[in-house]
Amino acid sequence: MTLQEGRVISEAVTSPAPPSRRGARLGFGNWLLPIYAIIAFVFLLIPIGYTFVFSFNDSIKSNIVWRGFTFDKWLNVCDQIDVCVAFGNSLIIGVTATVIATVLGTMIAIALVRYRFRFRSAISLLLFLPMATPEVVLGAGLAAEFLGAGVQKGLGTIIIAHVMFCVSFVVVTVKARVSTLDPALEEAGRDLYGSPNQVFWRITFPLLLPGIIAAALLSFALSFDDFIITNFNAGTTSTFPKYIYISAARGIPAEANVIASAVFFIAIILVLVAQISSARKRKQLAHVG
Amino acid sequence: MAFSAFATGTAQEQAPRRKSKIALLLLLPGILYLALFFLVPLVSLVITSFQAPVLNGDIGEFQTSFKWENYVDVVNTYGEHILRSFGYAILATIFALLFSYPLAYFIGVKARRWPVLQNLMLVLVIAPFFISFLLRTLAWKSILSDESFVITGLKALSLMAPDAHFTGTAAAVVFGLTYNFIPFMTLPLYSSLERLDTRLLEAGSDLYSTPAKTFLKVTIPLSMTGIVSGVLLTFIPAAGDYINASRDFLGGTGTAMIGNVIESNFLVTLNYPVAAALSIILMAVILVMVTVYVKRSGTEDLL
Numbered sequence: 001m002t003l004q005e006g007r008v009i010s011e012a013v014t015s016p017a018p019p020s021r022r023g024a025r026l027g028f029g030n031w032l033l034p035i036y037a038i039i040a041f042v043f044l045l046i047p048i049g050y051t052f053v054f055s056f057n058d059s060i061k062s063n064i065v066w067r068g069f070t071f072d073k074w075l076n077v078c079d080q081i082d083v084c085v086a087f088g089n090s091l092i093i094g095v096t097a098t099v100i101a102t103v104l105g106t107m108i109a110i111a112l113v114r115y116r117f118r119f120r121s122a123i124s125l126l127l128f129l130p131m132a133t134p135e136v137v138l139g140a141g142l143a144a145e146f147l148g149a150g151v152q153k154g155l156g157t158i159i160i161a162h163v164m165f166c167v168s169f170v171v172v173t174v175k176a177r178v179s180t181l182d183p184a185l186e187e188a189g190r191d192l193y194g195s196p197n198q199v200f201w202r203i204t205f206p207l208l209l210p211g212i213i214a215a216a217l218l219s220f221a222l223s224f225d226d227f228i229i230t231n232f233n234a235g236t237t238s239t240f241p242k243y244i245y246i247s248a249a250r251g252i253p254a255e256a257n258v259i260a261s262a263v264f265f266i267a268i269i270l271v272l273v274a275q276i277s278s279a280r281k282r283k284q285l286a287h288v289g
Numbered sequence: 290m291a292f293s294a295f296a297t298g299t300a301q302e303q304a305p306r307r308k309s310k311i312a313l314l315l316l317l318p319g320i321l322y323l324a325l326f327f328l329v330p331l332v333s334l335v336i337t338s339f340q341a342p343v344l345n346g347d348i349g350e351f352q353t354s355f356k357w358e359n360y361v362d363v364v365n366t367y368g369e370h371i372l373r374s375f376g377y378a379i380l381a382t383i384f385a386l387l388f389s390y391p392l393a394y395f396i397g398v399k400a401r402r403w404p405v406l407q408n409l410m411l412v413l414v415i416a417p418f419f420i421s422f423l424l425r426t427l428a429w430k431s432i433l434s435d436e437s438f439v440i441t442g443l444k445a446l447s448l449m450a451p452d453a454h455f456t457g458t459a460a461a462v463v464f465g466l467t468y469n470f471i472p473f474m475t476l477p478l479y480s481s482l483e484r485l486d487t488r489l490l491e492a493g494s495d496l497y498s499t500p501a502k503t504f505l506k507v508t509i510p511l512s513m514t515g516i517v518s519g520v521l522l523t524f525i526p527a528a529g530d531y532i533n534a535s536r537d538f539l540g541g542t543g544t545a546m547i548g549n550v551i552e553s554n555f556l557v558t559l560n561y562p563v564a565a566a567l568s569i570i571l572m573a574v575i576l577v578m579v580t581v582y583v584k585r586s587g588t589e590d591l592l
Contacts, residue, residue: 030399033394037410040388040392044414044471046432047426047432048417048420050431107315107319108316108320111311111312115309116309117309117316126323132521133572134525135526136551137529140555140565141330144337145326145333148337163322163326164322167319227423232552232555241422244423245537248423248427252427260421261420263420264419264420267419272412275408275412279404
């Protein structure tokens, strides 16, 4: 997932629920639209299917011509050691950046909803701007700063860059959750002589957890697939997208397709599990109500 | 929506007047971080854009000066790339809108009766996000290469000149930009069409309006927030992208965009002042276009 993709996902996550679910009877093309939708989905999924199919290609070096079916690349992914090193770096960067960005962003989100303070609109603007800035500008700006300060580029500078663009997305996602939180629950905790610490960790935090988890997953996905900002601040350090960019000229090994396909299926399973569990919760709530 | 999430004032009114010391403690680390690694970089980019490269100096060396001519030089040298970037981005945005509107309408309005199907289709729309951006672009490069059955098929049917290419052309770059940014258009359109009250469409037809007229006078205006959001979310990244236009991906020798020039000046020829000046131009043009567009479309609370 790239940076812009996060903008859309966080938008979908934070948009309010629709008022009604009335069926539509009107409009032209009652059969035309479904057919169009099917064609559109096939079109959207073509490159994914291609990447998956070619992860089974018995290729030698470049993975362009079909040479026969094999499970070999899935079983021995790390035969191409460079792919695995790059993938490992991406995981380290993703996890570290996600933890830092989630902590910083969650704190800001709580402050924005729960407290009054001066310079509120300036702070909102500062949080919004990174999401409206082209990635190439974010990457070049940070690289110019590192250059001026004489900082050696590497794993550390990549993590710094990733935290920077993840924070705003964490704020948007967690903020949506904080504003749906009923303050009466925390008041009840205080009325029952809970200390501020207890109230936060026993009541507020568990209630915010789904939003925090969603924000963390979004951050990780953003960090994992980021190429443009990484490319400006990586130095000689390799990440998975950077590896693909560099090898694009001489051909991508099938092992890269294996890793990309595996990541794809894990992500889709996570999304589906989240959807099913939230649908189940809604059903339970419907029973109670 | 993400673009309006920070603009709402309701949170402030609800926010109780409580210890601002705690608020400061909560805000400070994150805000300092953004100041240090977002604001300072922007400022250092502006400063770098006015520096002069040292003749016969070390690679990438530049001296402190105030050389605003950098901007004139950059526009003279790379004017073509700047125009091309915005041209490609506008085309990709239009195609993405045309592709996405019927799809978002189907998911958001027609499929309302089947929430499970609706959710499944939303997952399918964002599915391309979960496979590496670079790999899915390379996949299109292979699928549409000169030897691929798609292109050989088109040539056999005489729909394409026998010596024509697709990859490496401007059309391929626009195609790649369109494909990669379609979900950015579809999701905001979906979230505004999902809330469309279909009784208003019924009212239109009750008043003897043709379906086409109802669509133009009711559906489109009611989904304007989605259109504005989608256009911005597609246009901004498309204008700054340099993957699709890169020669190793879908582009060719004559398709370099502003992002490609910034990248090569920053990372290959180490001409930092030029790269910085181009970045500032890109950012400024985008901010101006976004502001004008948002004002024209009448959804000023978007930013």
